Amino acid sequence: MIDSLGRNINYMRVSITDRCNLRCLYCASGKFSMLGHDEIMRYEEIERIVAITSGLGIDTIRVTGGEPMARRGAMGFIEKLVKIPGIKKVSLTTNGTLLDEAQIKHLADIGLYSINISIDSLDAQINSRITGSDSFGGSYRALIWAVESGLRTKANCVLIKGLNEAQLLPMSQLAINYTVDVRFIELMPAEGAGGFEGVCASEILKQLEGAFPGLAPDSETRGSGPAEYYKSPGMKGSLGIISAKWSHSCQTCNRVRLTSEGFMQLCLFQTVGIDLRKLVRKGTSDEEISEAIAQAIFSKPRGIAPGGEVGMMSRIGG
Ligand code: SAM
Numbered sequence: 001m002i003d004s005l006g007r008n009i010n011y012m013r014v015s016i017t018d019r020c021n022l023r024c025l026y027c028a029s030g031k032f033s034m035l036g037h038d039e040i041m042r043y044e045e046i047e048r049i050v051a052i053t054s055g056l057g058i059d060t061i062r063v064t065g066g067e068p069m070a071r072r073g074a075m076g077f078i079e080k081l082v083k084i085p086g087i088k089k090v091s092l093t094t095n096g097t098l099l100d101e102a103q104i105k106h107l108a109d110i111g112l113y114s115i116n117i118s119i120d121s122l123d124a125q126i127n128s129r130i131t132g133s134d135s136f137g138g139s140y141r142a143l144i145w146a147v148e149s150g151l152r153t154k155a156n157c158v159l160i161k162g163l164n165e166a167q168l169l170p171m172s173q174l175a176i177n178y179t180v181d182v183r184f185i186e187l188m189p190a191e192g193a194g195g196f197e198g199v200c201a202s203e204i205l206k207q208l209e210g211a212f213p214g215l216a217p218d219s220e221t222r223g224s225g226p227a228e229y230y231k232s233p234g235m236k237g238s239l240g241i242i243s244a245k246w247s248h249s250c251q252t253c254n255r256v257r258l259t260s261e262g263f264m265q266l267c268l269f270q271t272v273g274i275d276l277r278k279l280v281r282k283g284t285s286d287e288e289i290s291e292a293i294a295q296a297i298f299s300k301p302r303g304i305a306p307g308g309e310v311g312m313m314s315r316i317g318g
Pocket of ligand 1: 185314317
């Protein structure tokens with residue numbers, strides 16, 4: 001649907017759980033969200049909201065978390081989402097550690113559009129320092145299985161000074177050897193994220209240009225996100241950069257978020273939106289919910305508020 005600024009909002013990120021099996025330093029190192037069982041949206045409730053929003057023109061869904069695969073029944077839920085009329089693309093963001101080869105193949109078979117696997121380093125020890133557990137093997141295997149299963153695959157990497165900043169080039173090698181889009185995400189100031197310093201987008205680009213002669217913007221569309229992609233001759237995949245405060249792309253922002261407790265958040269950097277759990281649980285009709293969502297989306301904020309900080313990533317889903 002078109003909002004008051006003429007933006008076409010067709011993309012919803014859905015966090016299905018605030019729980020995660022990892023404790024990434026920049027995401028969940030300090031305060032970690034633990035919503036009560038009743039506070040989390042039930043799958044049927046989310047499916048209903050997705051069906052209602054599809055009637056409003058939301059045709060692209062990303063399932064995220066916490067760690068989405070840590071929630072029991074996630075696979076069956078994804079299978080249902082894919083079949084909701086009007087939904088054209090369902091994608092998944094995961095750390096990959098809870099997926100085996102057969103499950104990834106199954107996701108490809110049921111029509112998952114794409115998979116993003118978060119992996120911050122190709123060095124197992126650095127990875128453990130960041131995630132707080134021995135997660136490298138699980139994430140890396142999932143990445144390779146995803147490529148082999150034919151899924152559109154992206155690797156998400158957040159570069160942190162003093163931790164994994166030197167992983168920029170090793171991670172980039174993945175895009176040379178595999179059909180993977182490796183995306184470097186600027187660290188965002190988020191609740192519970194700890195006092196780390198990220199590597200800024202311009203610095204990332206400078207280093208990539210130095211390392212890959214002929215690196216040039218790649219205009220081929222890859223998904224619905226704010227990443228800017230680059231490619232150099234001979235690369236099977238591409239390299240993407242996601243700027244933390246992509247103010248330049250607020251004008252083209254196409255998304256809303258459904259948090260794990262059912263709050264439709266209209267901007268990552270502002271807690272403005274609508275409590276859909278409350279509406280759903282008090283017996284509101286589909287038509288009324290649709291009207292409420294339409295009004296909320298229409299008034300989606302123009303852009304990031306000054307000094308805006310992201311709330312708890314695990315609830316919002318990144
Ligand atoms: N557990 C899943 C995963 O690891 O991909 C999904 C949830 S995670 C919150 C989604 C994405 O948000 C991940 O790619 C993660 O790296 C990113 N993320 C989390 N905290 C961040 C922060 N403070 N700044 C930038 N990206 C962040």
